[in-house]
Amino acid sequence: MIELRNVSKTYPNGTKGLSNINLTFEKGEFVVIVGLSGAGKSTLLRSINRLHEITEGEIRIDGKSITAAKGAELRRIRRDIGMVFQSFNLVKRSSVLRNVLAGRVGYHSGLRTLFGFPKADIHLALQALDRVNIAEKAYIRADQLSGGQQQRVAIARVLAQEAKIILADEPVASLDPLTTKQVMDDLKRINQELGITTIVNLHYIDLAREYATRIVGLRAGEVVFDGPVSEATDERFAEIYGRPIQEDELLGEKSL
Amino acid sequence: MNAQTKQLPKPPGKLKHALTFVIVLFLLWGSAVQTEASFGRLISGIPNMWDLLKEMFPPNWAYFDNIVNPMLDTIRMAIAGTTIGAIFAIPLSILAANNMVRSPWVYQIARFILNLLRTIPDLLLAAIFVAIFGLGLIPGILALAVFSVGLIAKLTYESLETIDRGPLEAMTSVGASKLQWIAFGVVPQILPHFISYVLYTFEINVRAAAVLGLVGAGGIGLYYEKTLGFLEYDKTNSIILLTLAVVLAIDYFSTKLREKLL
Numbered sequence: 001m002i003e004l005r006n007v008s009k010t011y012p013n014g015t016k017g018l019s020n021i022n023l024t025f026e027k028g029e030f031v032v033i034v035g036l037s038g039a040g041k042s043t044l045l046r047s048i049n050r051l052h053e054i055t056e057g058e059i060r061i062d063g064k065s066i067t068a069a070k071g072a073e074l075r076r077i078r079r080d081i082g083m084v085f086q087s088f089n090l091v092k093r094s095s096v097l098r099n100v101l102a103g104r105v106g107y108h109s110g111l112r113t114l115f116g117f118p119k120a121d122i123h124l125a126l127q128a129l130d131r132v133n134i135a136e137k138a139y140i141r142a143d144q145l146s147g148g149q150q151q152r153v154a155i156a157r158v159l160a161q162e163a164k165i166i167l168a169d170e171p172v173a174s175l176d177p178l179t180t181k182q183v184m185d186d187l188k189r190i191n192q193e194l195g196i197t198t199i200v201n202l203h204y205i206d207l208a209r210e211y212a213t214r215i216v217g218l219r220a221g222e223v224v225f226d227g228p229v230s231e232a233t234d235e236r237f238a239e240i241y242g243r244p245i246q247e248d249e250l251l252g253e254k255s256l
Numbered sequence: 257m258n259a260q261t262k263q264l265p266k267p268p269g270k271l272k273h274a275l276t277f278v279i280v281l282f283l284l285w286g287s288a289v290q291t292e293a294s295f296g297r298l299i300s301g302i303p304n305m306w307d308l309l310k311e312m313f314p315p316n317w318a319y320f321d322n323i324v325n326p327m328l329d330t331i332r333m334a335i336a337g338t339t340i341g342a343i344f345a346i347p348l349s350i351l352a353a354n355n356m357v358r359s360p361w362v363y364q365i366a367r368f369i370l371n372l373l374r375t376i377p378d379l380l381l382a383a384i385f386v387a388i389f390g391l392g393l394i395p396g397i398l399a400l401a402v403f404s405v406g407l408i409a410k411l412t413y414e415s416l417e418t419i420d421r422g423p424l425e426a427m428t429s430v431g432a433s434k435l436q437w438i439a440f441g442v443v444p445q446i447l448p449h450f451i452s453y454v455l456y457t458f459e460i461n462v463r464a465a466a467v468l469g470l471v472g473a474g475g476i477g478l479y480y481e482k483t484l485g486f487l488e489y490d491k492t493n494s495i496i497l498l499t500l501a502v503v504l505a506i507d508y509f510s511t512k513l514r515e516k517l518l
Contacts, residue, residue, distance in 0.1 A: 049429055051425060051428060051429060074431075075431040075432070075433060076431065077431070078428070078429060078430065078431035079430065079431035081429070082429070082430070083426065083429040083430075085422060085425070085426065087422050088422070089422035089423050089425055089426040090422075090423065090426075091423045091440070091441065091444045091445060092420070093444050093445065093448070094444045098440075098444075102426070102427065102430060102432075102440045102441075103430050105427070105430060105431070105432045105433075105436040105440060106430055106431035106432065110433050110434075110435035110436050110439070111435075113436055113439065113440075114435075114439055154426075157426070157430070161430055
């Protein structure tokens with residue numbers, strides 16, 4: 001369970017990134033956060049695993065405050081939160097397997113990981129790759145893969161991490177419509193099969209409706225919508241965006 | 257708006273270029289006067305140069321037997337010096353990169369040390385170490401090591417600052433410790449660059465090591481001094497040819513290797 005209590009973020013130059021956010025995400029939810037660019041979607045997501053610091057309030061992960069955590073305790077909490085990025089964030093020169101194994105480092109001491117991983121970890125990493133259907137690419141360099149395949153490697157890294165929560169920051173923004181569907185299907189399947197709480201930032205409204213169990217709308221750092229997909233009508237979206245929905249906010253049915 | 261403000265922009269004046277030219281000319285003339293250099297002396301020196309060249313040829317081939325070992329010593333000095341330098345350059349380059357350490361205090365001090373190391377000429381370093389450790393290979397190796405730290409760390413930290421931040425962010429998000437963060441996020445990205453810089457520094461060190469013997473720091477340089485002192489120019493020529501061959505060979509292979517890396 002993720003709890004955000006009175007969370008605000010003010011940048012050093014005075015701009016408000018987030019203002020007084022109160023949200024609770026239950027275990028196993030598939031939440032999609034929507035909003036215009038600059039609405040604070042990315043800031044909110046990155047606050048949860050403290051890639052961004054908040055200036056006020058508190059965030060608790062399964063009852064433990066990540067806001068107050070330091071050093072080993074912070075790393076321990078982060079170990080349970082996997083993250084998928086828009087630009088994949090793989091080490092391009094390393095093999096696919098090594099990129100997935102990077103998800104395991106939180107379970108071992110620094111010296112242990114320098115001298116290779118235990119067999120069980122390698123097995124786990126290969127299983128994770130198999131779950132996203134690219135096990136055969138394990139020993140290929142990451143930069144040899146297409147964008148969609150790289151994003152699946154990033155998802156496999158999260159799986160190998162045995163994360164209890166997945167944060168996905170615009171995971172399909174750099175992908176074409178077909179691979180977008182594959183990656184979203186992977187995330188959804190993992191969410192359902194393993195019961196991993198999944199929070200995804202998305203730009204496309206129709207995609208949000210198709211995959212989410214719950215939608216959170218942000219505008220100018222404030223929560224302006226929070227409810228099930230059935231309530232997220234075009235009219236409500238128009239409110240979230242402060243204007244009618246535009247065509248580039250729809251991925252389109254045909255391409256799917 | 258009236259017509260005058262609508263005029264097309266005029267090209268900037270040429271005064272700046274003209275002034276630059278005058279200043280450069282003045283500096284050139286001043287330097288020549290102060291160092292008492294002149295074309296006249298250069299021309300009058302040509303017969304001497306010719307005499308020297310005549311004495312250098314043919315090279316003394318038999319002398320090669322005497323200089324192969326010192327030449328190998330020179331290469332060994334370069335290898336040892338570069339290796340020691342490379343090892344110390346690793347922590348220093350990380351401390352000097354502003355995306356590896358947060359505190360400006362740390363990276364500014366590290367950079368200051370690096371700049372200091374590179375401003376001391378290697379011959380001067382060698383002379384100092386000879387004074388401390390006595391004649392031999394050790395002062396030469398240390399001088400090259402100090403020089404190598406400065407060069408390798410400088411090139412490496414500049415490359416470190418341009419690496420992709422994405423994987424670093426990913427390593428933070430999986431809960432990596434600082435050591436793991438470096439091993440998995442930084443090392444794979446920087447390693448090819450680092451090896452390339454070490455090879456490049458090795459090339460430079462072979463050339464530098466060849467003259468370090470002049471101040472008693474071991475290697476082939478000692479033989480330059482010896483043969484020049486005894487006016488045995490044919491032997492000097494042998495040394496020059498051997499040095500040239502070795503430096504060219506090492507440069508060639510090192511360049512090939514570096515091309516493969518990047």
